[in-house]
Amino acid sequence: MSSKQKKLVALLADVDATTVEHAKEMGLSPDEFDRATALIGRVPNKVELGCISAMWSEHCSYKSSRVHLRRLPTTGPRVLVGPGENAGVVDVEPEKANGWAVAFKVESHNHPSYIEPYQGAATGVGGILRDVFTMGARPIAAMNLLRFGRVDHEKTPALVDGVVRGIGGYGNCFGVPTVWSTAEFDRAYDGNVLVNAFALGVLQKDAIWKGNASGVGNPVMYVGAKTGRDGIHGATMASDSFSEGQEQERPTVQVGDPFKEKLLVEACLELFARGSELLVGIQDMGAAGLTSSAFEMASRAGSGVALDLDQVPMRETGMTAYEIMLSESQERMLLVAQRGKEAAVRAIFAKWDLDCTVVGAVTDDGLVRLTRGGVEVCRLPAAPLADEAPRYERPHVPPPPPPPLSRDDTRALLARPADAIRDVLLSPTLAPKTWVYRQYDREVGAGTLMDGTQASAALVRVPGTDKAVAMALCCNSRHCSLDPHEGAKRAVVEGYARVAAVGAIAIGVTDCLNYGSPQVPEQMGQIVAGVDGIAEACRTLDVPVVSGNVSLYNQTDDKAVLPTPTVGVVGVVDDVHKVAPAQGLKAGDVLLRLGEPPTSVDGSFAVWQHAGRKGGLAKLDLSSTTALCALVRALRTGGNVLDARPVLAGGLATTIFEVARQCDLVARATLPEGEDFLTGFLGEDRLTFLVVVDNQGIDAVRARCAAAGIECAVLGSLGVAPSFRLADAQGERVFDADFKALVDAAEAIVPALVSGPRARSAS
Amino acid sequence: MTVAVITFPGSNCDRDCVTAVTEACGGAATRVFHKETALPSSTTAVILPGGFSFGDYLRCGAMAARSDIMPAVQRFADSGGPVLGICNGFQILCEAQLLPGALLRNKDGRFHCEEVELDVVGRSPLLTYAPGETIVLPIAHGEGNYFADDDTLAQLEREQRIAFRYKALDSDGNGVVNGARQGIAGVIGGPKRNVIGLMPHPERRCRALLGGDDGQPLLRALVTSTFALSTRGAA
Numbered sequence: 001m002s003s004k005q006k007k008l009v010a011l012l013a014d015v016d017a018t019t020v021e022h023a024k025e026m027g028l029s030p031d032e033f034d035r036a037t038a039l040i041g042r043v044p045n046k047v048e049l050g051c052i053s054a055m056w057s058e059h060c061s062y063k064s065s066r067v068h069l070r071r072l073p074t075t076g077p078r079v080l081v082g083p084g085e086n087a088g089v090v091d092v093e094p095e096k097a098n099g100w101a102v103a104f105k106v107e108s109h110n111h112p113s114y115i116e117p118y119q120g121a122a123t124g125v126g127g128i129l130r131d132v133f134t135m136g137a138r139p140i141a142a143m144n145l146l147r148f149g150r151v152d153h154e155k156t157p158a159l160v161d162g163v164v165r166g167i168g169g170y171g172n173c174f175g176v177p178t179v180w181s182t183a184e185f186d187r188a189y190d191g192n193v194l195v196n197a198f199a200l201g202v203l204q205k206d207a208i209w210k211g212n213a214s215g216v217g218n219p220v221m222y223v224g225a226k227t228g229r230d231g232i233h234g235a236t237m238a239s240d241s242f243s244e245g246q247e248q249e250r251p252t253v254q255v256g257d258p259f260k261e262k263l264l265v266e267a268c269l270e271l272f273a274r275g276s277e278l279l280v281g282i283q284d285m286g287a288a289g290l291t292s293s294a295f296e297m298a299s300r301a302g303s304g305v306a307l308d309l310d311q312v313p314m315r316e317t318g319m320t321a322y323e324i325m326l327s328e329s330q331e332r333m334l335l336v337a338q339r340g341k342e343a344a345v346r347a348i349f350a351k352w353d354l355d356c357t358v359v360g361a362v363t364d365d366g367l368v369r370l371t372r373g374g375v376e377v378c379r380l381p382a383a384p385l386a387d388e389a390p391r392y393e394r395p396h397v398p399p400p401p402p403p404p405l406s407r408d409d410t411r412a413l414l415a416r417p418a419d420a421i422r423d424v425l426l427s428p429t430l431a432p433k434t435w436v437y438r439q440y441d442r443e444v445g446a447g448t449l450m451d452g453t454q455a456s457a458a459l460v461r462v463p464g465t466d467k468a469v470a471m472a473l474c475c476n477s478r479h480c481s482l483d484p485h486e487g488a489k490r491a492v493v494e495g496y497a498r499v500a501a502v503g504a505i506a507i508g509v510t511d512c513l514n515y516g517s518p519q520v521p522e523q524m525g526q527i528v529a530g531v532d533g534i535a536e537a538c539r540t541l542d543v544p545v546v547s548g549n550v551s552l553y554n555q556t557d558d559k560a561v562l563p564t565p566t567v568g569v570v571g572v573v574d575d576v577h578k579v580a581p582a583q584g585l586k587a588g589d590v591l592l593r594l595g596e597p598p599t600s601v602d603g604s605f606a607v608w609q610h611a612g613r614k615g616g617l618a619k620l621d622l623s624s625t626t627a628l629c630a631l632v633r634a635l636r637t638g639g640n641v642l643d644a645r646p647v648l649a650g651g652l653a654t655t656i657f658e659v660a661r662q663c664d665l666v667a668r669a670t671l672p673e674g675e676d677f678l679t680g681f682l683g684e685d686r687l688t689f690l691v692v693v694d695n696q697g698i699d700a701v702r703a704r705c706a707a708a709g710i711e712c713a714v715l716g717s718l719g720v721a722p723s724f725r726l727a728d729a730q731g732e733r734v735f736d737a738d739f740k741a742l743v744d745a746a747e748a749i750v751p752a753l754v755s756g757p758r759a760r761s762a763s
Numbered sequence: 764m765t766v767a768v769i770t771f772p773g774s775n776c777d778r779d780c781v782t783a784v785t786e787a788c789g790g791a792a793t794r795v796f797h798k799e800t801a802l803p804s805s806t807t808a809v810i811l812p813g814g815f816s817f818g819d820y821l822r823c824g825a826m827a828a829r830s831d832i833m834p835a836v837q838r839f840a841d842s843g844g845p846v847l848g849i850c851n852g853f854q855i856l857c858e859a860q861l862l863p864g865a866l867l868r869n870k871d872g873r874f875h876c877e878e879v880e881l882d883v884v885g886r887s888p889l890l891t892y893a894p895g896e897t898i899v900l901p902i903a904h905g906e907g908n909y910f911a912d913d914d915t916l917a918q919l920e921r922e923q924r925i926a927f928r929y930k931a932l933d934s935d936g937n938g939v940v941n942g943a944r945q946g947i948a949g950v951i952g953g954p955k956r957n958v959i960g961l962m963p964h965p966e967r968r969c970r971a972l973l974g975g976d977d978g979q980p981l982l983r984a985l986v987t988s989t990f991a992l993s994t995r996g997a998a
Contacts, residue, residue, distance in 0.1 A: 165873075168874050169874075172815075172874060172876075172903070172905075173773070173775075173815040173818065173819070174775070175775025175776075175814060175815075257818070258815075258818070259772075259773050259815060259817070259818025259819075259820065260818075262772075262773055262775065262815070262818075263772055263773075351796075351798075352772065353772060437876070438873075438874075438875055438876055438877055439873055439874045439875075439876070440874075440876060441874070441876050441903040442876055442903075443876065443901055443903060443964070443967050444775055444776060444779070444813075444903065445778075445779060446776075446779035446782060446783065446966060446967050446969075446973060447973075448973070449972065449973065449974075461972075461973075463782075576972065577972070
């Protein structure tokens with residue numbers, strides 16, 4: 001909804017009847033307006049239409065994706081809470097009746113982050129943290145997946161700087177370690193950045209809270225920050241495409257206060273600890289603010305709520321009911337307390353200097369009734385609006401396959417193979433993100449065993465136990481562009497392999513589906529294929545999807561982002577002592593490759609760099625993937641290997657360089673006889689692992705591989721020679737570079753792109 | 764005997780300090796809320812933990828230094844009781860004038876979370892490291908750029924009250940990571956050298972499992988403290 005169109009709605013008073021024109025301004029189609037009118041038996045007034053349009057926005061209702069999301073596997077013996085709640089909950093101690101569980105979810109904050117990068121990213125973190133602690137969990141880890149436009153686009157430096165500062169500014173102050181971050185650059189994101197934020201918390205599995213407004217007469221209480229005019233209709237903005245000049249939408253971006261949220265989490269956890277003696281249900285006010293929390297809480301419990309909006313704490317004067325209901329001011333929660341316990345609830349929040357006000361009560365009429373100044377301004381059925389949002393089976397066609405690779409496309413690659421390797425290692429997308437990580441407190445909580453600067457997945461201890469939770473946030477958008485089904489499938493495989501490499505078994509998945517417009521059949525086709533790809537991988541690997549988010553309309557005018565189904569995989573390690581980094585890697589340690597070698601450079605980062613979206617992507621065999629990951633996991637927990645990494649974007653060259661850089665030892669590697677240099681070092685069509693073993697341990701690993709029928713090749717070793725060297729068996733093709741200079745060049749890439757001549761000072 | 768860990772609104776390392784004291788050092792610890800006006804009578808040492816007390820709004824540490832519990836902490840320190848301020852706790856000790864100097868924004872304007880090498884340099888009963896020892900601890904701060912005027916720096920040096928120095932110094936002799944004057948990462952105060960403030964986080968390096976145990980001697984010195992206020996309840 002662009003600013004020039006807002007005039008009609010602005011002229012309307014809260015209780016004035018609306019028309020189809022008003023509905024269009026609020027992002028509803030004429031059909032949806034008719035549906036709403038039919039549902040309530042009359043024309044909605046302005047407040048009512050505002051509530052309906054927010055609830056039925058793509059962002060809140062998943063109206064274009066819901067029919068497809070049903071195909072995801074969402075159940076399993078460890079699943080305690082599946083999709084539909086604020087976050088999914090998975091058991092990490094199935095052997096105990098009242099042991100630990102983890103709550104986690106990933107969510108997008110793409111549109112706001114493009115318009116106002118610092119606050120957009122910060123409130124993305126704040127929102128996902130609230131989703132997690134609303135379930136009763138204390139957040140112990142955060143991750144993010146970022147996508148920016150090409151590095152020489154004029155907006156990129158300020159976007160990178162603002163988003164990274166925003167994520168750090170919020171998470172660091174709140175006190176959650178940000179243990180994983182991935183940032184990539186592609187011109188497809190020039191007009192639409194992606195900011196996907198993940199949070200994970202721990203809770204006792206017999207103390208899970210849900211957003212239920214039950215018990216007629218129980219008080220509905222509002223806690224946290226006051227309501228202002230910020231973020232009004234944010235959910236609707238997030239459900240629309242951008243057009244040029246949309247920076248004027250800044251007023252629809254919320255402003256975050258991480259300190260307030262820190263107080264809120266501590267107060268809520270104190271309240272939860274008192275159990276059902278005080279509390280009935282709780283929900284955060286995220287997208288669509290008070291509207292979605294009121295409707296969803298009543299709908300889940302099959303009850304109604306009556307709210308007196310005059311009681312809502314307000315930051316500004318003269319706010320209308322419409323503004324109060326659609327504000328997306330941050331750090332607010334709605335809760336239903338036990339009747340008569342208001343004072344005890346209030347005392348807990350008062351200890352933390354937070355407002356806590358009774359704003360209404362639970363009713364049995366199934367309605368959400370709102371009054372402002374003594375006048376009823378809204379009377380809508382809760383359940384139908386929340387549950388019976390429109391669902392669309394949008395037309396979709398398979399996205400056209402990429403054009404084939406021609407000889408011209410790969411001529412440069414083949415002619416100068418060493419340059420091809422250097423281009424990959426020094427690409428902004430694959431360059432180290434040390435500059436980013438350094439701005440995140442990765443250790444607050446004192447439970448971080450490994451973060452993304454040290455391993456293929458983050459590993460965080462479950463407090464007070466020997467268990468740890470492994471996690472990674474993944475998507476190879478280039479693969480998804482080449483083949484939306486296979487790419488999404490591989491995103492799950494990547495996460496599964498990453499957690500296996502730190503010794504964890506995957507126990508749950510959360511996803512955030514970032515795509516273009518569902519109203520363009522080719523793009524809808526990408527969404528459908530992406531869901532199917534995730535479903536296929538999750539089913540075969542036996543990992544359920546327990547939470548998620550869909551972000552559509554990531555496009556400017558008619559240019560959409562690369563399909564980016566972000567997949568967060570969470571795994572568990574039962575004994576951290578078995579996988580903890582021992583004494584580190586040392587000179588003389590040996591590099592092995594496990595798994596069948598790549599067969600082609602098709603689908604590789606190197607080809608994308610030189611030719612763009614061309615060629616194809618081979619189908620990955622999932623059953624051999626499972627076996628390979630199981631072996632790596634066993635080697636890791638058995639202490640047979642010192643380090644293990646799945647070989648992913650950028651191929652073996654990138655993985656070897658990453659290990660060398662992180663342990664500050666020079667690597668030298670030679671491919672086995674008969675393998676092509678470029679395919680061996682840059683190919684990504686099959687899944688392999690790079691593992692590092694002590695010189696004495698080679699035979700044991702070889703024997704384990706032989707027993708499992710998995711190929712194992714000795715590639716080389718770590719040492720202190722000055723040059724980093726990759727070669728084929730004949731020594732005909734060689735990449736040889738001064739290690740220190742290569743590391744310095746790689747580390748300089750991200751800081752240089754931010755502090756370049758176009759960068760402006762940050763907020 | 765308990766280590767009192769003060770919880771201010773926005774403290775986020777208070778629980779980590781309790782865990783380090785109890786799990787890694789075998790001591791006892793109690794969290795004390797900032798609205799209290801007295802320390803528990805069994806208090807033998809005090810930790811002001813890291814975090815963003817009062818959101819670091821106004822000036823980091825400024826509001827916390829004026830909270831209800833601080834007069835009791837002041838009396839405890841003045842009587843010779845061991846007090847450790849970590850990160851935001853260091854900032855609070857400076858704002859409360861229990862330690863000299865101030866912590867400014869990092870020179871490059873950015874938050875830094877990374878491991879740093881530190882030289883242990885000063886003299887304090889709480890510093891049980893070997894003389895001249897180098898240790899590795901993580902920092903995580905946006906405002907760790909230690910500043911004091913020349914006279915104060917000279918006095919700290921003379922009295923051996925610089926507890927830790929960053930090993931990496933720039934050409935002006937200041938800390939590379941944040942610009943701290945003379946690379947000062949921690950200072951010593953109190954009548955019996957019993958107050959230490961430092962920017963790095965010793966509570967995050969108390970177990971090899973968590974990446975190292977170079978922080979343990981500092982926390983262990985608090986745990987083994989037998990200090991007791993002579994007049995119970997005075998604090």
